[in-house]
Amino acid sequence: DVxxxxxxxxxVKRTGEKVFLECVQDMDHENMFWYRQDPGLGLRLIxxxxxxxxxxxxxxxxxxxxxxxxxxxxxxxxxxxxxNQTSMYLCASSRVTGTEQYFGPGTRLTVT
Amino acid sequence: xxxxxxxxxxxxxxxxxxxxxKCTYSDSASNYFPWYKQELGKRPQLIIDIRSNVGEKKDQRxxxxxxxxxxxxxxxxxxxxxEDSAVYFCAASNMLTFGGGTRLMVKP
Numbered sequence: 001d002v003x004x005x006x007x008x009x010x011x012v013k014r015t016g017e018k019v020f021l022e023c024v025q026d027m028d029h030e031n032m033f034w035y036r037q038d039p040g041l042g043l044r045l046i047x048x049x050x051x052x053x054x055x056x057x058x059x060x061x062x063x064x065x066x067x068x069x070x071x072x073x074x075x076x077x078x079x080x081x082x083x084n085q086t087s088m089y090l091c092a093s094s095r096v097t098g099t100e101q102y103f104g105p106g107t108r109l110t111v112t
Numbered sequence: 113x114x115x116x117x118x119x120x121x122x123x124x125x126x127x128x129x130x131x132x133x134k135c136t137y138s139d140s141a142s143n144y145f146p147w148y149k150q151e152l153g154k155r156p157q158l159i160i161d162i163r164s165n166v167g168e169k170k171d172q173r174x175x176x177x178x179x180x181x182x183x184x185x186x187x188x189x190x191x192x193x194x195e196d197s198a199v200y201f202c203a204a205s206n207m208l209t210f211g212g213g214t215r216l217m218v219k220p
Contacts, residue, residue, distance in 0.1 A: 040121065042201055043210040090155065098144040101208060103155040
């Protein structure tokens with residue numbers, strides 16, 4: 001089975017802090033994704049990566065950056081956390097474009 | 113980019129009834145349409161998907177239909193059971209734009 005893990009299930013940070021969320025997949029998938037999930041808004045794509053060191057902006061990249069130095073690891077960075085970034089963050093991976101995405105358990109981030 | 117709208121946002125049915133969730137999309141180039149189920153406190157998981165060269169696909173009590181001309185696709189669940197209660201998300205395009213989700217409640 002594909003396993004996607006995220007570094008934290010719950011995280012509380014203060015406004016202005018730099019925040020790192022890490023995602024690791026163990027199935028040699030090409031694509032990795034970061035979403036945020038808010039009630040009524042579904043899953044909104046922040047960034048995705050289709051190869052090591054490659055990244056593309058999603059629908060809501062403002063205030064976020066990403067890093068993919070190794071194929072199995074995809075990091076989401078909040079350079080200066082703000083309260084409107086309080087949300088559930090989900091990482092996902094897929095073998096190639098247009099195939100099933102496998103999701104991590106999510107990180108619930110609270111920025112105070 | 114792609115835009116996906118999903119309706120209804122909430123749906124309540126009696127056990128044994130059918131449930132239908134509908135999605136529309138905007139990009140005629142989209143060719144992959146998956147449906148994910150997210151139970152409370154858990155991660156989304158794929159339950160069924162369809163590609164643009166197919167009009168309908170079934171898997172036991174679940175079916176998905178696709179109308180490319182009208183740019184809409186639907187999830188059909190028959191003989192609903194309490195364990196079908198969850199949030200369901202549709203998605204479209206190769207990079208997956210998701211709909212807003214439907215909370216399905218199946219009353220015993």
